[in-house]
Amino acid sequence: MEITGALVATLSKKAKENRQIIVDVFKGGGHFGGSFSCTDILTVLYNSVMNVDPANPKWEGRDYFILSKGHANGALATVLATRGFYSCEQLETFNCLDSPFGEHPTQKMPGVEIPTGSLGHGLSIGVGIALSLKLDKKDSKVYVLMGDGELHEGQVWEAMQAAPKWGLDNLIAIVDRNRLSMDGPTESVSMPLEPLVDKWSSFNWAVKTVDGHDVRALLEVSSAIPFRTGSPSVIIANTVKGKGVSFMEGDYNWHYGLLNEETRRQALSEIAEAR
Numbered sequence: 046m047e048i049t050g051a052l053v054a055t056l057s058k059k060a061k062e063n064r065q066i067i068v069d070v071f072k073g074g075g076h077f078g079g080s081f082s083c084t085d086i087l088t089v090l091y092n093s094v095m096n097v098d099p100a101n102p103k104w105e106g107r108d109y110f111i112l113s114k115g116h117a118n119g120a121l122a123t124v125l126a127t128r129g130f131y132s133c134e135q136l137e138t139f140n141c142l143d144s145p146f147g148e149h150p151t152q153k154m155p156g157v158e159i160p161t162g163s164l165g166h167g168l169s170i171g172v173g174i175a176l177s178l179k180l181d182k183k184d185s186k187v188y189v190l191m192g193d194g195e196l197h198e199g200q201v202w203e204a205m206q207a208a209p210k211w212g213l214d215n216l217i218a219i220v221d222r223n224r225l226s227m228d229g230p231t232e233s234v235s236m237p238l239e240p241l242v243d244k245w246s247s248f249n250w251a252v253k254t255v256d257g258h259d260v261r262a263l264l265e266v267s268s269a270i271p272f273r274t275g276s277p278s279v280i281i282a283n284t285v286k287g288k289g290v291s292f293m294e295g296d297y298n299w300h301y302g303l304l305n306e307e308t309r310r311q312a313l314s315e316i317a318e319a320r
């Protein structure tokens with residue numbers, strides 16, 4: 046893939062549109078903070094990095110994606126809609142009874158491999174899929190997006206130990222490193238995560254850090270996958286919780302929230318004006 050200025054501009058515009066749609070998707074309330082922190086990552090993955098077929102989500106040759114931080118499903122549901130898995134109009138039922146689209150993903154939503162929401166399971170599931178792909182001699186890759194607060198779950202560290210043992214260089218973990226969990230900074234609400242790069246490295250993962258809102262940087266880091274032959278890759282994506290809306294940015298109180306007419310208008314205008 047050639048990383049051109051035109052591609053970067055197209056993806057940046059798409060990410061902005063996705064944020065605008067997310068505001069509407071969350072009209073009854075939603076996980077704004079963690080959805081906006083990963084919108085650029087999801088937009089780049091689904092539009093330029095992963096091999097997917099929106100018309101045939103279960104296509105055998107697809108790359109697999111697991112939203113381990115399942116509470117960001119408003120972002121995933123939106124990115125899949127604008128990628129063509131279904132229409133944006135269908136998202137109007139988001140969070141309604143019997144809708145395929147909820148605050149957390151289920152397999153009723155086209156493109157979803159596995160339901161998530163209980164944090165800590167995605168990487169282990171990713172290890173299993175990646176291992177089975179290796180055994181079947183298939184080239185597909187497995188991407189797992191995790192929250193940094195999610196790393197407080199012990200199960201994640203078991204998966205971190207397992208993946209290098211099997212040489213799973215078809216597995217890519219992405220940590221949305223917005224430094225906030227649900228109720229405060231990751232470094233103080235539970236066990237501190239730093240030095241995070243050293244920890245992943247010492248578990249024999251190949252690590253790269255990136256600005257998770259820099260589309261060009263995200264494309265560049267993705268084009269280097271696998272970072273080391275025979276090792277799983279992890280991208281520590283430095284992000285801002287609530288990215289794009291000033292009153293949400295860096296405020297864990299916007300982990301989940303509800304906009305009124307005035308704040309909704311402000312959010313949409315700030316997103317529209319962002320570069």
Ligand SMILES: Cc1ncc(C[n+]2csc(CCOP(=O)(O)OP(=O)(O)O)c2C)c(N)n1
Pocket residue numbers: 078079080082114116162163164165191192193194195196221223225226227228286300
């Ligand atoms: C096992 C489990 N424990 C607790 C929760 C409640 N919970 C939902 S989101 C969240 C914080 C997650 O923080 P992080 O992973 O950093 O997500 P982000 O900031 O990217 O939204 C918590 C504790 C949960 N969903 N699952």
